[in-house]
Amino acid sequence: MGDLLVPIEFALEMLPSLEQFTYGREPWEVYLYTWLMKGSADAIGSNGAKVWVYINQADEYVGYGSLAQSLLRYPRKTSDMVPVVDIPAFAVRDDLWGKPKEDRLDDVTVDGRYSSQIMRHLIDTAASWDGNFPAIKLSVDQRATKAHEFYERFGFERSGKPRVDGDATYDRYVRKLR
Amino acid sequence: MLSAMMRRIDALKSAASETRSGVRRSVRRHRCFRSPLGHRTLRSSTSARGDEDCGAARQAIFWTAGHLRARGFWTRRQTFEFAARVSSTVHVIDLVGEQEAEWRRLVFRGERAFSRRDEREFLAAYRSWIRLANRLIREFGETPRSGSLAIGMGVLEAKLCKVSESLNNWSPPSLSMAIGLRDDYLTESEAADLDRIISGKGELPYEPKSQPQKALPPSEFFRRFKG
Numbered sequence: 001m002g003d004l005l006v007p008i009e010f011a012l013e014m015l016p017s018l019e020q021f022t023y024g025r026e027p028w029e030v031y032l033y034t035w036l037m038k039g040s041a042d043a044i045g046s047n048g049a050k051v052w053v054y055i056n057q058a059d060e061y062v063g064y065g066s067l068a069q070s071l072l073r074y075p076r077k078t079s080d081m082v083p084v085v086d087i088p089a090f091a092v093r094d095d096l097w098g099k100p101k102e103d104r105l106d107d108v109t110v111d112g113r114y115s116s117q118i119m120r121h122l123i124d125t126a127a128s129w130d131g132n133f134p135a136i137k138l139s140v141d142q143r144a145t146k147a148h149e150f151y152e153r154f155g156f157e158r159s160g161k162p163r164v165d166g167d168a169t170y171d172r173y174v175r176k177l178r
Numbered sequence: 179m180l181s182a183m184m185r186r187i188d189a190l191k192s193a194a195s196e197t198r199s200g201v202r203r204s205v206r207r208h209r210c211f212r213s214p215l216g217h218r219t220l221r222s223s224t225s226a227r228g229d230e231d232c233g234a235a236r237q238a239i240f241w242t243a244g245h246l247r248a249r250g251f252w253t254r255r256q257t258f259e260f261a262a263r264v265s266s267t268v269h270v271i272d273l274v275g276e277q278e279a280e281w282r283r284l285v286f287r288g289e290r291a292f293s294r295r296d297e298r299e300f301l302a303a304y305r306s307w308i309r310l311a312n313r314l315i316r317e318f319g320e321t322p323r324s325g326s327l328a329i330g331m332g333v334l335e336a337k338l339c340k341v342s343e344s345l346n347n348w349s350p351p352s353l354s355m356a357i358g359l360r361d362d363y364l365t366e367s368e369a370a371d372l373d374r375i376i377s378g379k380g381e382l383p384y385e386p387k388s389q390p391q392k393a394l395p396p397s398e399f400f401r402r403f404k405g
Contacts, residue, residue, distance in 0.1 A: 011396035017403055031355075039355030046279075046286035046351060047359055052393055059402040071287065071361045075369045081361065088356035108384045120384060127386035135376050139358040155382045157375050160368035165357045172358075174375050177386060 003056045003100045005117045010051035010064065012041055018053070021061060023091040028141035028168065032091040036064055043068055043088055050125075054118055063092035065118045067126055070137070085126040085177075087138040090118060108153050119154055127177045134177050139163065139170040151175075257327060260317070264330040267310060271337050274303050285351040288360040297350055304345055311338045 015037060023032040035043075036051075043049035049068035056062050066088050071081035092114050102112050108120070126136045140147050142162065148171070156173035163170050278300050284290035311334055318331050354360050364372060 006398075007391055007393040008399045009393045009396050011399075014396065014399055017399075035355050042286060042352055043354065043356065043359060046282040047354070049359070053399060055399070055402055059404050061403060068356075068359055070359050072372075073361075073363045074372065075364075076366075086356075086358040088354075088359050121391055123384060124387045124390035128388070128390050133376075135372070137358060139356070154384055159371050159375060160364065163357055170357050172362075174372060176376055176378060176382060 002102075002112050003058075003114075005054040005056055005062060005114060005121070007052040007054055007065075007121055010040070010044075010053050010066075012044075014053060018061065018064075021093045023063070024094045026143070028144045028147075029091075029094070031141070031168075032089055035089040036091070039089070040066070049088060052121070054114070054121075056114070060096075061093065062096055062114045063090070063118060065090040065122045067122060067129075069129075072133070082133050084133040085129055085136045087122055087126075087136065090122065092118065115150065119150075123154070123175075123177070135174050136177050137172060137174045139172055142169045142171055260314075261327045261330055264314060264318075264327065264334050267307070267314060268330070268333055268337055271307050271311075271341060274300070274307065282351040286354050286359070288353055292351060292353070301345070301348070304341055308338065308341060308345075311341075 019037060021033075023029050040049070040051055043066070044051065047068050049066055051064060051066040053064045054062045068086055068088050069083045070086040072084050073079055074082045096114055099114060100112060108116055123136065137159075138151065138156065140151060151173050154175065156175040158171050159174040160172045163172070281290070281296060281300070285292045315331070315335065315338070
C-alpha cells in the first residue's frame with residue numbers, strides 16, 4: 001500500500017485551517033462541508049461523536065471521518081433503545097478523489113485509495129467500541145450513486161425504508177461488524 | 179488478699195485527695211490568678227478577702243476561657259456553614275449542567291422539540307446561580323480561611339468562570355444535521371431485515387482488525403499541517 005494515512009483526533013480549533021477544503025459541488029457533497037464546519041460541534045458536544053482528520057505521508061490534509069452512537073428501537077416497537085454505531089459523515093477532499101492511483105480496486109482489504117483507508121479505519125474503530133450492537137450503519141443521500149457503490153463494496157446493505165429530510169431522501173445502510 | 183487490696187485502694191484515694199487539695203492551693207497562689215481583672219495579689223489579702231478575690235479571679239478566668247471556647251466554636255460553625263453553602267452551590271450548578279446536557283441530547287436526537295421556554299428556564303437558572311456564586315465569593319473575604327474551604331472556593335470560582343463563559347458563548351441546541359444520529363424506530367419488517375443482516379453467515383468483503391490504528395492527538399495536526 002503506497003501512501004498510508006495517519007488519523008488524528010479532531011478538535012474544533014482545526015476548523016479555520018480546514019475551511020479552505022471542499023468535498024464536491026453537488027448538494028450532498030456540500031452537505032459534508034457544512035457538517036464538518038457546523039454540525040460536528042453539536043454532534044461532539046451533544047452526542048459524544050468522534051471525528052478524525054486524516055493526513056497523508058506528505059502531511060497534507062486528505063479528509064475526515066466520524067463515528068457516533070445512535071439509538072434504534074429494536075427488535076420491537078416496545079423494545080428499549082439499542083445503541084448502534086453510526087457514521088454521520090465521512091469525506092475526502094475533492095482534489096484528492098481517486099488517489100493515490102491504485103490497481104487493485106476490487107479488493108477493499110488492500111485498496112490503498114484514501115477513501116478505502118478511511119473506511120477501514122472507521123470499521124476497525126467501530127468494531128472495537130465496547131457494548132455496541134454488532135452492526136454499523138450510515139445514511140446516504142439517494143442521489144449520491146457513487147457513494148452507494150462504494151459502501152456496497154465494503155459489505156453495507158440497504159436496509160429499511162428511506163427517510164426524508166428537507167430536499168434529500170436518505171437510504172439506511174447497515175453492515176455486520178463481527 | 180481482698181482486704182489488703184481494699185486497704186491499698188483506700189491509701190491511694192487519700193493520697194489522691196491530698197494531692198488534689200495541694201494542687202488547688204498552689205493554683206490559688208499562682209501568678210496567673212493575680213492579674214486578669216487587676217485585683218491585688220491574693221497572697222497579701224486577709225483570708226476572707228483573699229477568698230473573695232480568688233473567686234472573682236477564677237470566675238474571670240473561667241469566663242474568658244469559656245468565651246474563647248464559644249468564640250472558637252462560633253467561628254468553626256460559621257466556617258462549616260459557609261463551607262456547606264459553597265459545596266451545595268457547586269453541587270447545584272453541576273445538576274443544572276447535567277440537565278442542560280440531557281436537554282441538548284434530547285433535542286439533538288429529535289426526541290424533544292426545541293422550545294424557547296426551555297431555553298429561557300436554563301438561562302434564568304444560570305443567571306441566578308451566577309448571582310449566588312458572586313455573593314458567596316464576596317462573603318468569602320470576611321470568612322476565616324481554612325484548607326478545605328479555600329479549595330472549595332477555588333472550585334466555585336472555576337465553575338463561575340466556566341458558566342459565565344458558556345453563557346457568553348451560548349447557542350441553542352439544534353436537531354442533528356446527520357439524519358443517522360436522530361433516534362430511529364424500526365417497523366417489524368425493517369427489524370426482520372436488520373436481523374437477517376446481523377445473523378448473515380456470508381463472508382464480509384472486509385473483516386475489521388482487532389486493534390484499530392491509533393489516532394494521534396490534535397497537536398500533531400498543527401505541527402504537521404501544511405495549508
